[in-house]
Amino acid sequence: MDKKISMPLSEEAALSLRAGDYVYITGTIYTARDAAHKRMDETLARGEELPFDIKGSCIYYMGPSPAREGRPIGSAGPTTASRMDKYAPKLLDLGLRAMIGKGKRSQAVRDAIVRNKAVYFAAVGGAGAILSQRIKKSEVIAYDDLGTEAIRKLYVEDFPVIVVSDTEGNSLY
Amino acid sequence: MREFDVSLITSNIKEMCIQANHFLSDDMKEVFVKAVDSEESDLGKKVLNQLSENLEIAGSEMIPICQDTGMAVVFIKVGQEVHFTGGNLEDAINEGVRQGYVEGYLRKSVVDDPIIRNNTKDNTPAIVHYSIVEGDKVEITVAPKGFGSENMSRVFMLKPADGIEGVKEAILTAVKDAGPNACPPMVVGVGIGGDFEKSAIMAKQALTRHLEDKPQIDWVRDLEDEMLEKINSLGIGPGGLGGKNTALAVNVNTYPTHIAGLPVAINICCHVNRHVTRSL
Numbered sequence: 156m157d158k159k160i161s162m163p164l165s166e167e168a169a170l171s172l173r174a175g176d177y178v179y180i181t182g183t184i185y186t187a188r189d190a191a192h193k194r195m196d197e198t199l200a201r202g203e204e205l206p207f208d209i210k211g212s213c214i215y216y217m218g219p220s221p222a223r224e225g226r227p228i229g230s231a232g233p234t235t236a237s238r239m240d241k242y243a244p245k246l247l248d249l250g251l252r253a254m255i256g257k258g259k260r261s262q263a264v265r266d267a268i269v270r271n272k273a274v275y276f277a278a279v280g281g282a283g284a285i286l287s288q289r290i291k292k293s294e295v296i297a298y299d300d301l302g303t304e305a306i307r308k309l310y311v312e313d314f315p316v317i318v319v320s321d322t323e324g325n326s327l328y
Numbered sequence: 329m330r331e332f333d334v335s336l337i338t339s340n341i342k343e344m345c346i347q348a349n350h351f352l353s354d355d356m357k358e359v360f361v362k363a364v365d366s367e368e369s370d371l372g373k374k375v376l377n378q379l380s381e382n383l384e385i386a387g388s389e390m391i392p393i394c395q396d397t398g399m400a401v402v403f404i405k406v407g408q409e410v411h412f413t414g415g416n417l418e419d420a421i422n423e424g425v426r427q428g429y430v431e432g433y434l435r436k437s438v439v440d441d442p443i444i445r446n447n448t449k450d451n452t453p454a455i456v457h458y459s460i461v462e463g464d465k466v467e468i469t470v471a472p473k474g475f476g477s478e479n480m481s482r483v484f485m486l487k488p489a490d491g492i493e494g495v496k497e498a499i500l501t502a503v504k505d506a507g508p509n510a511c512p513p514m515v516v517g518v519g520i521g522g523d524f525e526k527s528a529i530m531a532k533q534a535l536t537r538h539l540e541d542k543p544q545i546d547w548v549r550d551l552e553d554e555m556l557e558k559i560n561s562l563g564i565g566p567g568g569l570g571g572k573n574t575a576l577a578v579n580v581n582t583y584p585t586h587i588a589g590l591p592v593a594i595n596i597c598c599h600v601n602r603h604v605t606r607s608l
Binding site: 218219221277283285287301 | 371374375378379381382383385386389390391392393394395396397433434435436437445447449476479507508509511567568569598599600
């Protein structure tokens, strides 16, 4: 079923989503992949604040190609989510509401999704050009030195994803 | 003897990196269109239509097909009558990659050390496979390889007694484990025989083989057909969301091997299977 949702995602909206739903997202999301997750984990271990408000937020596992002049971002499709499995449960317990990536998640992540009433979406792997056009704004907000792996704040419009894991523990794969 | 200035290698590799990351090769286009037409699952169709539109946008807007523009793999066949001038060949190859990735707005995805992991910021070094052949030409294949699918690749050191059935099981195991991670519909490159590293290099080379060039050996041709059918009956489907198009092609290369061994390497690639070949 096709649905439209806005980010940040309320608990109520998360509860309404089911594995297999085709969803268009509008709103603010954040990018982070391997190196940024490692740094966020180290930040938490030191007892410091994360670079953005994690409560109700959505992390997109993505490292873009460079933007051409006049465009907000380059190619921008999802990367494999399982590489972030080591870090995701802790972030979910801190209030992370949604993740966008591709591929299967660990049992620990699936449990944390249900426990926190969160959602895991897949974007279509290899659709980086079309997804790039749904990203209207992009700004590096942390870890600039990581290049493509820096944390970016994105504003997306009608960004197409599919619900893989829902709040009730259903999984599409 | 033919004098060959290495600057020609640099300029061609630069163009080939950019071309491979924005345009699908003609043979891949043909099998991709077939998949779009034949898919029956609803989500599968949606994924394939999105990938189809993605390819159009990539070419017309010059946005890379995928943000993972890969580590540059270069196969170079050098005619033994060629004498390179103007510098070191490998430096010329890396300079081509550097120019292609920096000037072509491609992502820099290479780190200088597997543990320390500082980004080299120009996507060098490339991975280069050389071979010396007859003649006075230089043939270059550039195959930028993304790691979503590379991470799902495998080498199995089977025993001779495992035979063809063991080979089939190894291929299906790798594809099942790859599932949605490898951005299906995938292309499966297989290397059978040789030794540990030869099998892996053959598997990568198999990915770059033109889909109309069929193997000369009967059992290899049959294996390709059978495995494509078996993989497509697994139900993984486009994006791993179910459907009949899990693989677009299975390409198998073989080589003589040792009396005690049966190495099988499976190199998995996404639906784009980027590669460009030029003969200079």
